[in-house]
């Protein structure tokens with residue numbers, strides 16, 4: 001009889017390269033995800049709604065019955081199967097350029113629905129050791145195979161300083177690999193609220209500095225910044241990022257996905273801290289916060305001469321014409337306008353949407369992120 005499964009364990013299916021469906025992010029064409037779940041437990045994480053909930057019945061076999069609520073308390077490591085991995089690599093390698101989105105830079109992302117350098121904590125020290133050793137080997141085996149059996153690029157995205165153990169391997173890829181970390185703030189205390197089990201931002205910054213010193217191509221994801229990240233906080237983060245001279249700085253605020261607002265609210269209540277959750281109260285409040293954060297980061301980056309490397313990620317929901325017009329109308333609430341004036345303002349708002357706002361969004365949505373060695 002096989003031993004009972006637990007929330008930190010091995011998943012039944014192996015890790016392979018799979019196409020991903022990023023829209024308007026310009027991160028990669030494929031993803032290599034080492035596990036189902038993620039031990040970093042970020043409260044805003046979009047993954048449970050996007051991917052993990054689909055695994056519901058299978059997760060239940062590991063004792064995970066509410067993946068969204070239990071996010072961060074489970075991570076199931078996919079085993080290494082060389083034959084299956086190489087088959088997936090061959091399929092990706094042979095995909096004609098015409099079938100690929102150009103904004104993916106022919107890259108495989110490590111990882112898109114989990115963190116490649118997280119730690120696993122099982123019920124016994126022996127199993128914990130086995131999982132962590134297997135995870136490290138899984139990432140290395142996959143990287144070496146991609147390097148030696150394909151011409152694909154690799155994008156690493158992590159929150160963990162454990163990545164430094166692979167810097168020498170990353171270096172062997174030359175221009176084919178970019179290394180990035182998520183760094184929404186440098187405030188360790190605030191990060192502990194939103195990203196309770198992820199390594200502190202100060203450690204991430206040091207890791208990025210070491211990556212730069214090791215000669216790697218570095219990028220940063222200020223993603224997602226929190227509602228509490230004001231101009232001073234963002235400027236502080238951007239100042240540290242500027243010293244890294246990253247090839248790209250991605251930015252987005254927190255977007256509303258499935259249960260993530262509930263998770264943020266529960267965390268604030270649990271820690272008895274006051275968070276600015278009002279910005280998630282309804283779609284209009286969230287739009288104001290999201291657009292305000294994007295605009296602020298853009299202005300700061302311009303002021304600091306970093307705008308050419310800034311890659312904003314405005315959420316698709318910000319494109320709705322009806323919502324844009326509703327937001328503009330709400331700004332005029334309280335003004336005593338005649339029907340004629342109201343009509344004139346509505347017409348002006350429509351023109352602003354079509355001639356300025358939508359083109360601005362589209363320029364961000366269709367931006368192709370930098371890749372080393374590319375013109």
Ligand code: SF4
Pocket residue numbers: 038039040041042045046047112113114115159198
């Ligand atoms: S590290 Fe990434 S995948 Fe993991 S919980 Fe945080 S946001 Fe989600």
